[in-house]
Amino acid sequence: MNIQVDLTESNNVLEGFIRGEIDAHTAPVLREKLETYQSHQGLKAELDLSDVNYMDSTGLGVFVAFYKSVNANGGHVKLKGLSARLKRLFDITGLGDIMDIESAGKGGN
């Protein structure tokens, strides 16, 4: 079980690629990396999840915490490349309605 998180930030735009599995074991890694940026004022974050093959509720918690924090600081979070399984997770939890998410191979949500 592993995860790879690549984040690059310039001019308050954060681009991220996440690969692997996001579960109780790997979520702390992701949380720690995102926490570095979440309090930047007006951050525009775009995270690509196309290579995330599994995510459980712990992973969801990491994204929600990040979303809440970025939003509170006047920024925006977009998640893209969601597989059907991930999309379902966001839809069931109601997060799909409040967060900016985009499925894999589609132009929008």
Added chain:
Amino acid sequence: MSQEIEVQYKEILEEYTKKQTEQNLYVGQNFSRQLILENIAPEEVISMHKAAIQELHGELPDVVWHSFDFLIEMMINYGLALQERQSLLKQQEELKVEMDLAANVQETLLKTKLPVLEGLDIGLLSIPARKMNGDYIYFVSDHDGYAGVAVADVIGKGLPAALCMSMIKFGMDSLNSSHALPKDVLGVINRIVEKSVDDSMFVSMFYSNYDAKQARLTYGSAGHEPAILYRARDKEFSELFAKGLLLGVSPAAVYEEHTVDLEKGDLVIMMTDGVTEGRNDDGFIEREVIYELIERKKKEPAQTIVQYVYDELERMQSAQFQDDFTLVIYKKV
């Protein structure tokens, strides 16, 4: 350090310096274990070594004695690290005792009584993956033909999750009514959770209210895995979906509710994602597999179905559930 130990050490050392056999070394290894058990610090071992050498070979260049003194200094911090380790082990033991106590408190807190309702057979199983259960199930019943049930999953595990559950329980108790509607129950608990927990902790919850007289189930969901409805007449499964955000994300969240009338042989299956998110070597265990398991035992009492689903899923995952498992089945009889 006792004189006995010093004498023993000197003997073992003397034997080794004379013969240097494997057997001598083996004796030395066992002796060092005994030293650790008796809490003898590394620097004390070197002092003992120095004293033994002095007795055995008094005439050695000063540089050798000085080097021992230096080595003793070098070992002092190792001795402290060893002490620290022992105190950590003790603390860990204490924490374990506290966790056991907390798990007991949680068990008492989570105790819920299955309601007795005319024409409804209820099966229930909730099994934690670790010591503390992150799933919560609670029945509200007034013996007046109505019963509410909450099936919740706290995202975030262990002790904080258990504390969060006590909030849910008190939220439900404060409503104190088996007639309470899902949208109201979820709304109240959402506000409690939103105010009280940190940003990365959330709760998903399915709440339903059953009216035995009309065999009517009213349900709502706060970001929870949809319940499943099995219609005996059509022999078909469908999801009971209701829109609603996870509890604790936004104070402004509003919750939908829907109703469904049950007929004889119908099943309502409520669960947490520990049931649906199972994985084995071939990948995910799909929902259809769960449908099939339920279909096979649909004629049996609800508790038998629940136990069968658990046993089969456990077998498929080689007895390794990654997540807490909670399954409730209502069967209209």
